[in-house]
Amino acid sequence: MFALVKVVAQRLALGLLVLFAVSLIIFLGVELLPGDLCQEIQGQGATKETVAACRRELGLDKPPVTRYLAWLGGVVQGDFGVSLANQREISELIGVRLSNTLFLALVAAIVAVPLALILGLLAALYRNTIYDRVINVVTLTSISTPEFFVAYILILFFSVKFGWFPSLSNVSPDTEFWDRVYRAILPAATLTLVCVAHMMRMTRASIINLLASPYIEMANLKGMSRSHIILHHALPNAWAPIVNVIVINLAYLIVGVVVVEVVFVYPGLGQLIVDSVQKRDIPVVQACSLIFAATYVILNLTADILSIVTNPRLLHPR
Amino acid sequence: MPKQKHLERALAEGRISRREFAKQMSALGLAAAAPGALFSGSALAATPKKGGHFRLGLGHGSTTDSLDPGTFENAYTQTMGYGLRNNLTEVNAENELIGELAESWEASPDAKVWRFKLRQGVEFHNGKTMEASDVIASVQHHRGADSKSAAKAILEPVVELKADGKNTVEFSLKEGNADFPYIMSDYHIVMMPAKDGKVEWKSGVGTGAFALQSYEPGVSIKMKRNPNYWKEGRGHFDSVEMITIADVAARTNALTTGEIHAMDRVDIKTLHLLKRNKNIKIEESSGNAHYTFAMLTDIAPFNNNDVRLALKWGLDRKALLQTILRGHGYLGNDHPIGRANRYLADDLPQRDLDPDKSKFHLKKAGLSKLTVDLSAADAAFGGAVDAAVLYKEHAAKSGIEINVVREPNDGYWSNVWLKKPWCAVYWGGRPTEDWMFSTAYAEGAPWNDSHWTHERFNQLLALARAELDEAKRREMYREMQLITRDEGGVVVPLFNNYVEGLSTKIGHGKIAGNWTMDGLKALERWWFV
Numbered sequence: 001m002f003a004l005v006k007v008v009a010q011r012l013a014l015g016l017l018v019l020f021a022v023s024l025i026i027f028l029g030v031e032l033l034p035g036d037l038c039q040e041i042q043g044q045g046a047t048k049e050t051v052a053a054c055r056r057e058l059g060l061d062k063p064p065v066t067r068y069l070a071w072l073g074g075v076v077q078g079d080f081g082v083s084l085a086n087q088r089e090i091s092e093l094i095g096v097r098l099s100n101t102l103f104l105a106l107v108a109a110i111v112a113v114p115l116a117l118i119l120g121l122l123a124a125l126y127r128n129t130i131y132d133r134v135i136n137v138v139t140l141t142s143i144s145t146p147e148f149f150v151a152y153i154l155i156l157f158f159s160v161k162f163g164w165f166p167s168l169s170n171v172s173p174d175t176e177f178w179d180r181v182y183r184a185i186l187p188a189a190t191l192t193l194v195c196v197a198h199m200m201r202m203t204r205a206s207i208i209n210l211l212a213s214p215y216i217e218m219a220n221l222k223g224m225s226r227s228h229i230i231l232h233h234a235l236p237n238a239w240a241p242i243v244n245v246i247v248i249n250l251a252y253l254i255v256g257v258v259v260v261e262v263v264f265v266y267p268g269l270g271q272l273i274v275d276s277v278q279k280r281d282i283p284v285v286q287a288c289s290l291i292f293a294a295t296y297v298i299l300n301l302t303a304d305i306l307s308i309v310t311n312p313r314l315l316h317p318r
Numbered sequence: 319m320p321k322q323k324h325l326e327r328a329l330a331e332g333r334i335s336r337r338e339f340a341k342q343m344s345a346l347g348l349a350a351a352a353p354g355a356l357f358s359g360s361a362l363a364a365t366p367k368k369g370g371h372f373r374l375g376l377g378h379g380s381t382t383d384s385l386d387p388g389t390f391e392n393a394y395t396q397t398m399g400y401g402l403r404n405n406l407t408e409v410n411a412e413n414e415l416i417g418e419l420a421e422s423w424e425a426s427p428d429a430k431v432w433r434f435k436l437r438q439g440v441e442f443h444n445g446k447t448m449e450a451s452d453v454i455a456s457v458q459h460h461r462g463a464d465s466k467s468a469a470k471a472i473l474e475p476v477v478e479l480k481a482d483g484k485n486t487v488e489f490s491l492k493e494g495n496a497d498f499p500y501i502m503s504d505y506h507i508v509m510m511p512a513k514d515g516k517v518e519w520k521s522g523v524g525t526g527a528f529a530l531q532s533y534e535p536g537v538s539i540k541m542k543r544n545p546n547y548w549k550e551g552r553g554h555f556d557s558v559e560m561i562t563i564a565d566v567a568a569r570t571n572a573l574t575t576g577e578i579h580a581m582d583r584v585d586i587k588t589l590h591l592l593k594r595n596k597n598i599k600i601e602e603s604s605g606n607a608h609y610t611f612a613m614l615t616d617i618a619p620f621n622n623n624d625v626r627l628a629l630k631w632g633l634d635r636k637a638l639l640q641t642i643l644r645g646h647g648y649l650g651n652d653h654p655i656g657r658a659n660r661y662l663a664d665d666l667p668q669r670d671l672d673p674d675k676s677k678f679h680l681k682k683a684g685l686s687k688l689t690v691d692l693s694a695a696d697a698a699f700g701g702a703v704d705a706a707v708l709y710k711e712h713a714a715k716s717g718i719e720i721n722v723v724r725e726p727n728d729g730y731w732s733n734v735w736l737k738k739p740w741c742a743v744y745w746g747g748r749p750t751e752d753w754m755f756s757t758a759y760a761e762g763a764p765w766n767d768s769h770w771t772h773e774r775f776n777q778l779l780a781l782a783r784a785e786l787d788e789a790k791r792r793e794m795y796r797e798m799q800l801i802t803r804d805e806g807g808v809v810v811p812l813f814n815n816y817v818e819g820l821s822t823k824i825g826h827g828k829i830a831g832n833w834t835m836d837g838l839k840a841l842e843r844w845w846f847v
Contacts, residue, residue, distance in 0.1 A: 039732035045468030054466035085382030275381035
């Protein structure tokens, strides 16, 4: 147990280092983009004077190093600062968007993960049958189709033709819970279709991989049923790779859904970071990237811990 | 009929236009029997009804928007601003200037001093009464060394502004400007409550038809009707919601499924399909919005007017109109004055593709062939890159080789526009000739994107600005359009229409063409039938 805690602590410390590096890279990246916030905000209406006045007011005339250190100083004290564009508190700005993003990811995950596991297990169980082929073709088709296309198809049938679901998912903080779920169904269905294949294929592959092992052969020879072998003997040993893939997909559901957000007009973090990069609103970009980076760090850590729990040998790397 | 008397008096005093009078009277259910009034009787103006929750989906809107009117640069924030707040003056659907928060105005004979008499008893959403100090603070918000407002340049000619009592504001200008009241209708210069000489913009409080309920930049804004709205016959919805829907397919879906009641920037490629839907009507209006290709006239080879003319004659505008806009616009004549302007010289012969004239001018410039770079990106206007490629094809017939340089959309206005020698540009147009010319064609203007200097043109600009005689002004503006057409540095091939999709549930009067969304005033002008 102590060894596990040690691993977690080590990983968390490393995670902090990663976050710091990410913030530095993102800051440099945005700095390297042509133009700054003042030019981008004022767009075609910018003049030299108004851009200069804007830079003075926002402190953008200071050297990058000073600005980065000031920002870092704030973040260490838990202050993410304000959006340069409209002076809103970043914590407030991001709070709403983050909860929207997490909500959508959760709804999609609740459907997608069990579905993928069940389909994967069934595909392994009925390997090389018609059922296995159909599942593979359907899921691989949906993963190979661009997200926005899947989204448009769903909208065409379920909101334009049948009128069952709204084509806009414009939730706001005062939207009631069930209305929120109702509005999140089509985007969640899109995400489900897009990420099920990966998890399903991994489940199928890792179980099939184990089916060739001697102990499964032994179980077979003892006359156990196929489903019993897969659920009780193969699956427990297959968890590690499956969990890893599930976690990567969960991270995708949180950080990679900007296209789906745009098509369904869902106010999540993706749209926020795209807008902020376009306008060079560095503090907002930084805060979003830190959240995204932290998501990966934490989810990967979770995956490793789960792998270790199911396979303690991993605690002692050779 | 006290209301009728009120309208007649307003008409007599010139506070409302005749058309407005007719409209208001028909809204009262009366025939407009104005003395000598030209009753145009727009049958569209059915009696507006109150009520309902109006949802409007717009393609613009970003997380980085704010309620500061100095930053309003897209149709979303501009429509929002006109919903929450009012200006001193307003351009109506007939492109005429009428009073808004100003009841009347008068100029000194040299048009240098303008006095605006404010409407009395108008209240802000927070209950404060609007008075001269609010107007002054709202205008000052855009002026001064620390201003980062886009309206700073158009208010540059103001030397002094002061209050005369609580209900009069006086502007002194550097030089006479007969169109100054038009400037006060600009979407940046909206009136907000002042506190200690500074305006309070963060709250969104104004005198407009709708009061702010909630605003999430880049997502949506919700407003509810201002029960004390002073303007007669405006502000019909109980509440309104504007939603940013950047993706045009998503916007169209939202309209067809009834999630929204109106959308802007309909995709003209699929317009014929949308028209089949019985619950949707398409509204199209021609205004002053136009596409240009601006050349820097101080850089070779564009410093030679013959080269510029060769390029101007080398473009097939009709083909461009059919291909890029699918006919939803009208041809430009190499000057920026459009159909929503008062002094459009539509008697000038339309410039067309003519390779012979093009070659003639090339020869005159001493060139047998010409190779130039044209920078374009779709950030300039939708289809700009395609337009540039078509231009290349057309100009090849005249022996001109155009290299189309595809620029990144990101940062187009800061890195390409005003910097590259020849590039695609979009202009929303301006309500007056002077405003348009002073913004983009006057010598030394910050947005003079052709670095063009023309002595006679600049003289005329100053003269026409201060001229109060209509006929003389018309003549001067005609000459300026001619000069711009034949000697200017900007190719103006097309004026684009605003194409909007509305639910048939929406009622409206004549749709204004000066800006998109009924002159950006859809929120207060429209209603549910």
